[in-house]
Amino acid sequence: MPRFLTRLPVLLASALLWAAPSLAADPDVVLDQGLSFGSVVHSGAGTVTVDTDGRAAYSGGVEPFRQGPMPREGRAVVGGDPGQAVTISVAGGGGTAALGAWTIDGLVVAVDGVQAPVAERSATGGVTVSLSPIPGAVAEVRIGGRLAIPSSQVDPGTMVGTVIVEATYE
Amino acid sequence: MNKMKRLSTLLAASLLATLPAGSALAAAGIGIPASITIVPGLTIGSTTPLAAGSISKPANSSTTDYLTVGIADGCVPDISAGASLSILGTPTLGSATITGTPNAAITVTTNSNSSTKNLAGPSAMAMEINLLEACLDAGTPVDAGVNLTGTIGAGGSSTLKIGGKFTITGTHLDGTYSGSIMVMVEYE
Numbered sequence: 001m002p003r004f005l006t007r008l009p010v011l012l013a014s015a016l017l018w019a020a021p022s023l024a025a026d027p028d029v030v031l032d033q034g035l036s037f038g039s040v041v042h043s044g045a046g047t048v049t050v051d052t053d054g055r056a057a058y059s060g061g062v063e064p065f066r067q068g069p070m071p072r073e074g075r076a077v078v079g080g081d082p083g084q085a086v087t088i089s090v091a092g093g094g095g096t097a098a099l100g101a102w103t104i105d106g107l108v109v110a111v112d113g114v115q116a117p118v119a120e121r122s123a124t125g126g127v128t129v130s131l132s133p134i135p136g137a138v139a140e141v142r143i144g145g146r147l148a149i150p151s152s153q154v155d156p157g158t159m160v161g162t163v164i165v166e167a168t169y170e
Numbered sequence: 171m172n173k174m175k176r177l178s179t180l181l182a183a184s185l186l187a188t189l190p191a192g193s194a195l196a197a198a199g200i201g202i203p204a205s206i207t208i209v210p211g212l213t214i215g216s217t218t219p220l221a222a223g224s225i226s227k228p229a230n231s232s233t234t235d236y237l238t239v240g241i242a243d244g245c246v247p248d249i250s251a252g253a254s255l256s257i258l259g260t261p262t263l264g265s266a267t268i269t270g271t272p273n274a275a276i277t278v279t280t281n282s283n284s285s286t287k288n289l290a291g292p293s294a295m296a297m298e299i300n301l302l303e304a305c306l307d308a309g310t311p312v313d314a315g316v317n318l319t320g321t322i323g324a325g326g327s328s329t330l331k332i333g334g335k336f337t338i339t340g341t342h343l344d345g346t347y348s349g350s351i352m353v354m355v356e357y358e
Contacts, residue, residue, distance in 0.1 A: 027198045034203035041211045041357065048206070065209045065357060067274050074202040099204050147206060156271075158207045166199035 025081050027167040032075030032140075035163060037099075037147050039068025045151035052110040052120045052142040062149055074143035078167040083115075083133040085170035088141055090123035091163055099147060099161035106146040107163070113140040120144070128170060141165060209271040210326070212355045216267035220299070220351065222336045223259025230254070231340035239263060241303050241311035241333040248333075255338060264332035268306075268355050272326045275358040278318040280304045280332060281351050285314045287334070292345035299334040302351070306330055319358070330355075 037048045037056070044061025048071070051057075056071035058064060064071075080086055090109050091097040097104045107123040114129040121127065123143065131139055143163060222237050235252030239261045242248035249261050270276065281287055281302050288296040302314035307328050312318050314332075322328050332351060 026196045029198045029200040031200050031202060034205060036204070037206035039207040039209055042208050043211050065207075065271070065274075067271075067357065068207050068209060069205075074204065076200060076202055078198075080196075097204065099206065104204060143202065145204075149206075149208075154208050156208050156210050158205055161204045162201035163204050164199055164201050166197055168197040 025079070027078060027080035027084075027086055027169060029165055029167050030077050030079070032077055033072060035074030035143055035145065036069055036072045038071035039065040040149075041065050042149055042154045045149065047146055047148050049106070049144070049146040051144045052108055054144075061151065074163060074165075076141045076143070076165045077113075078131070078139040078141060079136075080131050080167070080169065082131060082135050082137065085128060085130045086139070087126050087128045087168050087170060088139070089126035089166045089168065090143055092166075093124065093126045095122060095124040097145070097161065097163045100159035102147060102149060102159065104145040104147050104161070104163070108144045110142045111139050112142070113138055139167075209274070210269070212268060212270040212276065212357065214266050214268055214330075214353060214355060216265075218262065218265045220264030220332050220334060221259075221262045223257060223261045225251075225336075225338060226256035226258060227338050227342050227344075228252075228254040228340040234337060234339045237261060237336040237338060238301075239333050240301070240335065241305050241331060243310050245305035245308050245311065245329075245331055252338075264351065266330045266332075266353055267327055268322065268330055269327040270322045270355075270357070272322055272324050274322045276320060276322060276328075276355055277358055278304060278306065278320070278330060279354045279356075280314040280318065281353075283315055283317070287349060287351055289347040289349040291347035292343045295343050295347075297342060297347040298337045300337065301335040302332065303334065304330060304332045304353075 041063045046060025046062030049057045050071045052073050054072040095107050108120050109123040110120040111118040111129050233254050235254045237251045240248040247263050251257050285302045286300045303311040304318050305311040306320035
Protein backbone atom coordinates (compact mmCIF):
# COMPACT_ATOMS: atom_id res chain seq x y z
CA MET A 1 0.00 0.00 0.00
CA PRO A 2 2.71 2.50 0.77
CA ARG A 3 4.28 1.70 -2.61
CA PHE A 4 0.97 2.27 -4.39
CA LEU A 5 0.51 5.59 -2.71
CA THR A 6 3.96 6.59 -3.78
CA ARG A 7 3.31 5.86 -7.47
CA LEU A 8 0.02 7.64 -7.78
CA PRO A 9 1.40 11.13 -7.61
CA VAL A 10 3.88 10.15 -10.28
CA LEU A 11 1.12 8.97 -12.59
CA LEU A 12 -0.86 12.06 -11.92
CA ALA A 13 2.06 14.33 -12.59
CA SER A 14 2.77 12.50 -15.79
CA ALA A 15 -0.81 12.88 -17.01
CA LEU A 16 -0.80 16.58 -16.38
CA LEU A 17 2.44 17.05 -18.24
CA TRP A 18 1.52 15.31 -21.48
CA ALA A 19 -2.00 16.57 -21.57
CA ALA A 20 -1.10 20.19 -22.18
CA PRO A 21 0.55 19.90 -25.64
CA SER A 22 -2.48 18.07 -26.98
CA LEU A 23 -4.89 20.96 -26.47
CA ALA A 24 -6.15 22.09 -29.86
CA ALA A 25 -6.69 25.69 -30.80
CA ASP A 26 -10.15 26.37 -32.08
CA PRO A 27 -10.29 27.60 -35.67
CA ASP A 28 -10.31 31.32 -35.93
CA VAL A 29 -11.74 33.40 -38.78
CA VAL A 30 -10.65 37.01 -39.03
CA LEU A 31 -11.80 39.64 -41.51
CA ASP A 32 -9.10 40.97 -43.78
CA GLN A 33 -11.08 43.10 -46.22
CA GLY A 34 -14.65 43.39 -47.39
CA LEU A 35 -15.96 42.25 -50.76
CA SER A 36 -16.67 45.31 -52.90
CA PHE A 37 -18.34 45.44 -56.26
CA GLY A 38 -16.96 48.92 -56.62
CA SER A 39 -18.89 51.81 -58.02
CA VAL A 40 -21.08 51.53 -61.08
CA VAL A 41 -23.31 53.55 -63.33
CA HIS A 42 -26.61 51.81 -63.84
CA SER A 43 -28.68 52.27 -66.96
CA GLY A 44 -30.48 48.94 -67.07
CA ALA A 45 -30.33 45.32 -66.04
CA GLY A 46 -26.81 44.01 -65.82
CA THR A 47 -24.19 42.33 -63.72
CA VAL A 48 -20.86 43.07 -62.13
CA THR A 49 -18.61 40.14 -61.40
CA VAL A 50 -15.60 40.29 -59.10
CA ASP A 51 -13.18 37.39 -59.16
CA THR A 52 -10.96 36.24 -56.31
CA ASP A 53 -8.19 38.53 -57.54
CA GLY A 54 -10.44 41.57 -57.34
CA ARG A 55 -10.85 41.93 -61.09
CA ALA A 56 -14.26 43.14 -62.21
CA ALA A 57 -16.26 42.41 -65.34
CA TYR A 58 -19.47 44.13 -66.36
CA SER A 59 -22.39 43.22 -68.57
CA GLY A 60 -25.66 44.74 -69.69
CA GLY A 61 -26.58 48.17 -68.44
CA VAL A 62 -23.92 48.29 -65.76
CA GLU A 63 -20.71 50.20 -66.34
CA PRO A 64 -17.81 50.97 -64.04
CA PHE A 65 -17.53 54.37 -62.44
CA ARG A 66 -13.78 54.67 -62.08
CA GLN A 67 -13.85 57.72 -59.84
CA GLY A 68 -15.63 55.86 -57.04
CA PRO A 69 -14.74 52.90 -54.83
CA MET A 70 -12.83 50.23 -56.72
CA PRO A 71 -13.87 46.58 -56.89
CA ARG A 72 -11.99 44.17 -54.66
CA GLU A 73 -12.27 40.60 -53.49
CA GLY A 74 -13.34 39.73 -49.97
CA ARG A 75 -10.60 38.39 -47.75
CA ALA A 76 -10.51 36.47 -44.50
CA VAL A 77 -7.80 34.53 -42.71
CA VAL A 78 -8.41 31.22 -41.00
CA GLY A 79 -6.11 30.07 -38.23
CA GLY A 80 -6.06 26.96 -36.11
CA ASP A 81 -4.08 23.89 -35.27
CA PRO A 82 -1.09 23.39 -37.57
CA GLY A 83 -1.83 20.66 -40.08
CA GLN A 84 -5.48 20.42 -39.09
CA ALA A 85 -8.01 19.71 -41.83
CA VAL A 86 -10.66 22.39 -41.93
CA THR A 87 -13.70 23.01 -44.08
CA ILE A 88 -14.22 26.62 -45.10
CA SER A 89 -17.80 27.44 -45.86
CA VAL A 90 -18.98 30.60 -47.63
CA ALA A 91 -22.57 31.74 -47.19
CA GLY A 92 -23.46 28.52 -45.44
CA GLY A 93 -22.12 26.44 -48.28
CA GLY A 94 -24.59 27.88 -50.75
CA GLY A 95 -23.69 29.75 -53.87
CA THR A 96 -25.61 32.91 -53.10
CA ALA A 97 -25.81 35.73 -50.58
CA ALA A 98 -27.96 38.83 -50.27
CA LEU A 99 -26.74 42.32 -50.89
CA GLY A 100 -29.64 44.44 -49.81
CA ALA A 101 -32.53 43.54 -52.08
CA TRP A 102 -30.18 42.08 -54.66
CA THR A 103 -28.51 38.71 -54.88
CA ILE A 104 -24.86 37.83 -55.11
CA ASP A 105 -24.76 34.60 -57.04
CA GLY A 106 -21.91 32.55 -58.37
CA LEU A 107 -19.89 32.96 -55.18
CA VAL A 108 -16.35 31.76 -55.72
CA VAL A 109 -13.54 31.06 -53.30
CA ALA A 110 -9.79 30.54 -53.42
CA VAL A 111 -7.49 29.56 -50.56
CA ASP A 112 -3.76 30.19 -50.18
CA GLY A 113 -1.30 29.55 -47.39
CA VAL A 114 -2.43 25.95 -46.89
CA GLN A 115 -0.75 22.67 -47.66
CA ALA A 116 -2.58 22.40 -50.99
CA PRO A 117 -3.74 25.85 -52.16
CA VAL A 118 -7.13 25.96 -53.84
CA ALA A 119 -7.52 27.92 -57.07
CA GLU A 120 -10.70 29.87 -57.67
CA ARG A 121 -13.71 27.57 -57.68
CA SER A 122 -17.37 27.66 -56.83
CA ALA A 123 -18.01 28.24 -53.15
CA THR A 124 -20.98 25.91 -53.24
CA GLY A 125 -20.48 23.10 -50.74
CA GLY A 126 -17.47 24.74 -49.15
CA VAL A 127 -13.86 23.77 -49.54
CA THR A 128 -11.77 21.48 -47.34
CA VAL A 129 -8.10 22.27 -46.84
CA SER A 130 -5.33 21.30 -44.47
CA LEU A 131 -3.81 24.14 -42.54
CA SER A 132 -0.09 24.65 -42.85
CA PRO A 133 1.98 22.58 -40.41
CA ILE A 134 3.89 25.74 -39.55
CA PRO A 135 2.64 27.08 -36.23
CA GLY A 136 0.96 30.43 -36.62
CA ALA A 137 0.43 30.08 -40.36
CA VAL A 138 -3.05 30.97 -41.58
CA ALA A 139 -5.19 30.08 -44.55
CA GLU A 140 -5.81 33.09 -46.75
CA VAL A 141 -9.35 32.96 -48.10
CA ARG A 142 -10.39 35.10 -51.06
CA ILE A 143 -13.98 35.47 -52.12
CA GLY A 144 -15.65 36.78 -55.25
CA GLY A 145 -19.09 36.68 -56.77
CA ARG A 146 -21.52 38.02 -59.33
CA LEU A 147 -24.06 40.68 -58.48
CA ALA A 148 -27.15 41.01 -60.64
CA ILE A 149 -28.68 44.48 -60.76
CA PRO A 150 -32.24 44.70 -62.03
CA SER A 151 -33.50 47.05 -64.71
CA SER A 152 -35.80 48.91 -62.35
CA GLN A 153 -35.00 52.37 -61.09
CA VAL A 154 -31.97 52.32 -58.82
CA ASP A 155 -31.37 55.11 -56.36
CA PRO A 156 -27.83 56.43 -56.07
CA GLY A 157 -26.02 55.39 -52.93
CA THR A 158 -24.29 52.43 -51.37
CA MET A 159 -25.90 49.07 -50.78
CA VAL A 160 -24.35 46.76 -48.20
CA GLY A 161 -24.67 43.17 -47.08
CA THR A 162 -22.71 40.41 -45.41
CA VAL A 163 -21.23 37.15 -46.62
CA ILE A 164 -20.68 34.68 -43.79
CA VAL A 165 -17.43 32.71 -43.82
CA GLU A 166 -17.11 29.79 -41.44
CA ALA A 167 -14.33 27.35 -40.67
CA THR A 168 -14.98 23.94 -39.13
CA TYR A 169 -12.48 21.29 -38.11
CA GLU A 170 -12.92 18.02 -39.86
CA MET B 171 -9.91 6.51 0.71
CA ASN B 172 -11.07 10.03 0.20
CA LYS B 173 -7.59 10.92 -0.92
CA MET B 174 -7.71 8.10 -3.51
CA LYS B 175 -11.06 9.29 -4.85
CA ARG B 176 -9.82 12.82 -5.23
CA LEU B 177 -6.74 11.64 -7.10
CA SER B 178 -8.86 9.54 -9.48
CA THR B 179 -11.05 12.49 -10.24
CA LEU B 180 -8.09 14.67 -11.09
CA LEU B 181 -6.67 11.98 -13.32
CA ALA B 182 -9.93 11.64 -15.22
CA ALA B 183 -10.12 15.34 -15.76
CA SER B 184 -6.61 15.38 -17.13
CA LEU B 185 -7.33 12.59 -19.54
CA LEU B 186 -10.37 14.39 -20.87
CA ALA B 187 -8.18 17.33 -21.65
CA THR B 188 -6.07 15.19 -23.92
CA LEU B 189 -8.89 14.46 -26.35
CA PRO B 190 -7.84 15.49 -29.85
CA ALA B 191 -9.65 18.50 -31.21
CA GLY B 192 -10.88 16.59 -34.23
CA SER B 193 -13.24 14.52 -32.19
CA ALA B 194 -15.39 17.57 -31.39
CA LEU B 195 -17.05 20.08 -33.67
CA ALA B 196 -14.87 23.17 -33.52
CA ALA B 197 -15.96 26.01 -35.71
CA ALA B 198 -15.68 29.74 -36.09
CA GLY B 199 -17.20 32.24 -38.46
CA ILE B 200 -17.25 35.87 -39.46
CA GLY B 201 -19.32 38.13 -41.67
CA ILE B 202 -17.47 39.73 -44.54
CA PRO B 203 -19.02 43.06 -45.51
CA ALA B 204 -20.11 43.26 -49.14
CA SER B 205 -20.99 46.52 -50.86
CA ILE B 206 -21.66 48.30 -54.10
CA THR B 207 -21.98 52.00 -54.83
CA ILE B 208 -24.40 53.21 -57.47
CA VAL B 209 -23.90 56.60 -59.10
CA PRO B 210 -26.31 58.41 -61.39
CA GLY B 211 -25.68 58.16 -65.09
CA LEU B 212 -24.97 61.19 -67.25
CA THR B 213 -27.79 62.89 -69.05
CA ILE B 214 -27.91 65.84 -71.44
CA GLY B 215 -31.02 67.92 -71.52
CA SER B 216 -32.50 71.40 -71.57
CA THR B 217 -30.80 72.36 -74.79
CA THR B 218 -30.99 75.72 -76.51
CA PRO B 219 -29.72 76.21 -80.07
CA LEU B 220 -26.58 77.95 -81.17
CA ALA B 221 -28.38 80.68 -83.05
CA ALA B 222 -27.30 83.46 -85.31
CA GLY B 223 -30.70 85.05 -85.18
CA SER B 224 -31.91 86.88 -88.23
CA ILE B 225 -29.21 88.28 -90.45
CA SER B 226 -29.33 90.55 -93.43
CA LYS B 227 -26.74 89.11 -95.80
CA PRO B 228 -24.14 91.20 -97.68
CA ALA B 229 -25.62 93.25 -100.49
CA ASN B 230 -22.75 92.35 -102.78
CA SER B 231 -22.94 88.77 -103.98
CA SER B 232 -19.19 88.48 -104.06
CA THR B 233 -18.81 89.42 -100.40
CA THR B 234 -18.18 86.92 -97.63
CA ASP B 235 -18.55 88.04 -94.07
CA TYR B 236 -18.78 86.47 -90.65
CA LEU B 237 -20.95 86.48 -87.60
CA THR B 238 -19.06 85.22 -84.60
CA VAL B 239 -21.15 83.86 -81.75
CA GLY B 240 -18.08 83.16 -79.70
CA ILE B 241 -17.18 82.47 -76.11
CA ALA B 242 -14.92 84.57 -73.94
CA ASP B 243 -13.14 83.43 -70.79
CA GLY B 244 -15.65 82.76 -68.07
CA CYS B 245 -17.92 81.04 -70.57
CA VAL B 246 -19.74 84.23 -71.53
CA PRO B 247 -20.90 85.26 -75.02
CA ASP B 248 -18.51 87.21 -77.22
CA ILE B 249 -20.47 88.29 -80.27
CA SER B 250 -19.25 90.25 -83.23
CA ALA B 251 -20.35 90.68 -86.83
CA GLY B 252 -18.73 91.86 -90.03
CA ALA B 253 -19.56 95.32 -91.30
CA SER B 254 -21.53 94.02 -94.25
CA LEU B 255 -23.96 92.11 -92.03
CA SER B 256 -26.97 93.48 -90.29
CA ILE B 257 -28.00 91.56 -87.17
CA LEU B 258 -31.75 91.73 -86.86
CA GLY B 259 -32.25 89.12 -84.15
CA THR B 260 -30.34 88.04 -81.07
CA PRO B 261 -27.45 85.64 -81.58
CA THR B 262 -27.12 83.23 -78.69
CA LEU B 263 -24.73 80.52 -77.61
CA GLY B 264 -25.95 76.98 -77.76
CA SER B 265 -26.32 75.36 -74.38
CA ALA B 266 -27.16 72.07 -72.73
CA THR B 267 -27.55 70.98 -69.15
CA ILE B 268 -25.46 68.00 -68.14
CA THR B 269 -26.49 66.10 -65.04
CA GLY B 270 -24.61 63.36 -63.25
CA THR B 271 -22.58 62.59 -60.16
CA PRO B 272 -21.65 65.74 -58.24
CA ASN B 273 -18.01 66.72 -58.63
CA ALA B 274 -17.28 63.85 -61.02
CA ALA B 275 -14.77 64.44 -63.77
CA ILE B 276 -16.24 64.33 -67.26
CA THR B 277 -15.10 64.62 -70.84
CA VAL B 278 -17.26 66.40 -73.39
CA THR B 279 -16.87 65.77 -77.09
CA THR B 280 -18.50 68.34 -79.35
CA ASN B 281 -19.35 67.76 -83.01
CA SER B 282 -17.30 64.56 -83.02
CA ASN B 283 -14.17 66.62 -82.44
CA SER B 284 -14.63 68.53 -85.68
CA SER B 285 -14.50 72.32 -85.46
CA THR B 286 -16.60 72.78 -88.60
CA LYS B 287 -20.29 72.12 -89.15
CA ASN B 288 -22.42 72.72 -92.25
CA LEU B 289 -26.00 73.79 -91.77
CA ALA B 290 -28.50 72.70 -94.36
CA GLY B 291 -30.43 75.50 -96.04
CA PRO B 292 -32.85 76.12 -98.91
CA SER B 293 -32.21 74.35 -102.21
CA ALA B 294 -29.43 72.27 -100.72
CA MET B 295 -27.39 75.35 -100.01
CA ALA B 296 -25.29 75.03 -96.90
CA MET B 297 -23.97 77.52 -94.41
CA GLU B 298 -20.72 76.75 -92.67
CA ILE B 299 -20.04 77.22 -88.99
CA ASN B 300 -16.38 76.95 -88.13
CA LEU B 301 -14.29 77.62 -85.07
CA LEU B 302 -16.78 75.70 -82.99
CA GLU B 303 -15.86 75.95 -79.34
CA ALA B 304 -17.34 74.88 -76.03
CA CYS B 305 -17.04 75.55 -72.32
CA LEU B 306 -18.46 74.29 -69.05
CA ASP B 307 -20.04 76.54 -66.44
CA ALA B 308 -17.67 79.47 -65.89
CA GLY B 309 -14.67 77.77 -67.46
CA THR B 310 -12.40 78.62 -70.34
CA PRO B 311 -13.57 77.69 -73.86
CA VAL B 312 -11.73 75.08 -75.88
CA ASP B 313 -11.81 74.41 -79.59
CA ALA B 314 -14.26 71.69 -80.63
CA GLY B 315 -11.34 69.81 -82.11
CA VAL B 316 -10.18 68.75 -78.67
CA ASN B 317 -11.96 67.17 -75.76
CA LEU B 318 -13.38 69.46 -73.13
CA THR B 319 -12.72 68.24 -69.63
CA GLY B 320 -14.28 69.47 -66.44
CA THR B 321 -16.31 68.42 -63.47
CA ILE B 322 -20.00 68.17 -62.78
CA GLY B 323 -21.08 70.88 -60.38
CA ALA B 324 -21.53 70.17 -56.69
CA GLY B 325 -25.28 70.27 -57.22
CA GLY B 326 -25.11 67.46 -59.77
CA SER B 327 -25.37 69.51 -62.95
CA SER B 328 -23.30 71.71 -65.22
CA THR B 329 -24.05 73.90 -68.19
CA LEU B 330 -22.32 73.33 -71.48
CA LYS B 331 -22.15 76.23 -73.91
CA ILE B 332 -21.24 76.08 -77.59
CA GLY B 333 -20.19 78.87 -79.87
CA GLY B 334 -19.04 79.21 -83.46
CA LYS B 335 -18.40 81.47 -86.41
CA PHE B 336 -21.07 81.64 -89.15
CA THR B 337 -19.88 82.25 -92.69
CA ILE B 338 -22.37 84.30 -94.69
CA THR B 339 -22.04 85.30 -98.31
CA GLY B 340 -24.02 87.50 -100.61
CA THR B 341 -24.98 84.41 -102.60
CA HIS B 342 -26.68 82.62 -99.74
CA LEU B 343 -30.34 82.06 -100.49
CA ASP B 344 -32.85 83.58 -98.18
CA GLY B 345 -34.31 81.12 -95.74
CA THR B 346 -33.53 79.14 -92.65
CA TYR B 347 -30.36 77.16 -92.21
CA SER B 348 -30.27 74.48 -89.54
CA GLY B 349 -28.47 71.43 -88.30
CA SER B 350 -27.49 69.57 -85.17
CA ILE B 351 -24.28 69.61 -83.25
CA MET B 352 -23.65 66.31 -81.54
CA VAL B 353 -22.50 66.45 -77.94
CA MET B 354 -21.27 63.41 -76.07
CA VAL B 355 -20.41 63.31 -72.40
CA GLU B 356 -18.69 60.55 -70.49
CA TYR B 357 -17.19 60.02 -67.10
CA GLU B 358 -13.44 59.95 -67.06
